Amino acid sequence: MLTRSEEDHLKAVHALLQTIGADGKAAKAAGTKDIAERLRTKASSVTDMLKKLAAKGYLKHEPYYGVKLTAKGETLALQLVRRHRLWETFLVERLGFGWDEVHEVAEQMEHVASDKLTDRLDDYLGNPGFDPHGDPIPDRKGKIRTKRTQRLSLCKGGEAVRIAAVSDTTDGLLRLLDSKGLRIGTQLTVLEVHAFDGSMDIKPKNGAAFSLSKDVSHHLQVERG
Amino acid sequence: MLTRSEEDHLKAVHALLQTIGADGKAAKAAGTKDIAERLRTKASSVTDMLKKLAAKGYLKHEPYYGVKLTAKGETLALQLVRRHRLWETFLVERLGFGWDEVHEVAEQMEHVASDKLTDRLDDYLGNPGFDPHGDPIPDRKGKIRTKRTQRLSLCKGGEAVRIAAVSDTTDGLLRLLDSKGLRIGTQLTVLEVHAFDGSMDIKPKNGAAFSLSKDVSHHLQVERG
DNA sequence: AATAAAAATTAGATATGTCTAAAATAAGTT
DNA sequence: AACTTATTTTAGACATATCTAATTTTTATT
Structure with missing residues (x-):
């Protein structure tokens, strides 16, 4: 220990x-x-x-x-990174913390040593590939997924991103996206995020700017650049 | 600190x-x-x-x-008890830990110092009054509720309890309970809990024994004795 | 290549939390 | 009340993790 x-x-x-x-x-x-x-x-x-x-x-x-x-040290470090990012995800997605106020707390939680706890937490969160900051979460074997996607709702004003996936595939959502000209691969810039209701103004590369509710941006997985 | x-x-x-x-x-x-x-x-x-x-x-x-x-020490001790029991509740109710395997982990988690975390966790769990062992959880002001109730699903074989409340009031559930002769105040003994599916055999004080699925026992709040 | 600057290590000091063994105090017993 | 036993405290030792100051080694500059 x-x-x-x-x-x-x-x-x-x-x-x-x-x-x-x-x-x-x-x-x-x-x-x-x-x-x-x-x-x-x-x-x-x-x-x-x-x-x-x-x-x-x-x-x-x-x-x-x-x-x-050493290999032994690498394994342990990845374990710590895994715990840290899983707890950050929990804090943001389940307890409603802001993405910018979780680091300190996660810094403490990552030292709680229990593989069972870590793995169950991972399952509970749906085995997320990335934390709220878009950093990859090592899986239980220490393997890291390489695609860096995150929810559009977690982006900040000024970020330029490309839509990588739609996480909740409801007919209604897809129709809505289609009507706005948003699909996998669309590049866009986040102009501003409104703290009041979480809605954001975005500007697709080939089109005019418009607003998106948090309900929608929450389900869009984007990658940077 | x-x-x-x-x-x-x-x-x-x-x-x-x-x-x-x-x-x-x-x-x-x-x-x-x-x-x-x-x-x-x-x-x-x-x-x-x-x-x-x-x-x-x-x-x-x-x-x-x-x-x-001192008053200062009492406050801090209650804060620690609060954190410990909230995490135990989280581990059992959300991550599916057994009630008997959470103590050690909670012992570590209780030292994570963040009022915001504690209070949000409390809300997330629905401000539970008691932990999985039936011990009362101090609220954010340190106040302890005195009634000791817990979910019937968390009782073990041999325990004699009285139904105190039904936590999820669905029509279907209430009808089901009624048809089995179970209502607030009914005294019963838990005969055996089956690890396989979480179902339990119970014997109401005035009636024959029968089995209860975990879905049902989960929603029954009971008090001891 | 000689010298200056930066970085890493060693040596010795300090604070913390623990221990053992001995001394002081309190409680129990005849 | 005197004696025995249990408990608590004190005193001194030790391991850990940190620091400052001095020394060693490497890197950069003229």
Whole structure:
């Protein structure tokens, strides 16, 4: 069993290795300074922790160079990411939290260790592929789906997206979409989201702008770009 | 902000002060030995912790006698009990956990500190008055309802109960209950619960035994005795 | 290539929460 | 009341996780 701090360090390493640097590619190893910044601690403290985690077999530490995760560490990090994103999804979709206020709480919940809990929560939420921010949720084996889609209703003003899927295929909904010229593949820009009722103004690439109720945008899965 | 260990000590004190002793009344103060046993630690460690919590104003510590909670400590302890029991309810009612396998997980979840989360969860669950074990759930002000009712579906074989309420008042359900002679106030004994489909065999006080599907027992609120 | 700057590590200090063993106090017993 | 037993506290040790300051190593610059 790892302590909370150990888990946090492992997750920070994982996140840094995912991050794409200025040169356009992901780093091969994470440095203590960056890890320290992420965890709001000091590089010397991180060094100590990395040694401990390396001794336990979660990562490889090459002094003065950096750390990489072992397979064991990667598995555990993905587990943490999985828990974090599942709880974020729960908070937003079931408890009505705003997508921007769930991070801190999920940061605490992700440390609750119970595979049964995680897997049941996953089922309860309908095995979502992506969290409210559009980040992919690893499945119980740690596998990550690559398509990045999210509900149109969760987009913010200014985002340019393409319709990827319609999640609830009701005749009425499809007819409505068709009448507005919206179908799979349609590219559009979100102009503004109205906090009052969740409705949004959108502008399809080849057409005039119009408004969409939250009931509709909720069922549209879009991908970025 | 309290540490996890501080919260655990506070909760242990609270639990011990609730407990009714051999003499039939609750203790006036909790002793270090009992607290230590509950937390699987040593009395000397508890003494240290009690001093710290007393210094922070959560409890009054009379050396060699015991501790009582201050109003501040009582509030916090009730908050922890509230969180614990709400999560237990969530685990059983929404994720399908068995009532006997939720304690450990809830023990971890109760330390997630967010009033917004707690209150939203409460609403999401329909502001339940009692957890799956029949223990009362303090409301957001710390108030505890005194009636102890729970779903018949959560009772185990051997329990003798009285029907207190029907939670989902569908015509069909009420007709069904009526045809079986079940109504508010009916006393009955649970003979056996079948793990396979959740159905149960019950015996009303004045009548022959018969079986009840989980769909039905789920909607019956009963009280003990 | 020499030097300056940045980053990582080590060494030693501090705070926390736990422990064991010994001393102090309270409660029970004859 | 004196003695025995149980409980609580104190004192000192230890492991963990953090920090600052000093040292080592790597990277960048002239």
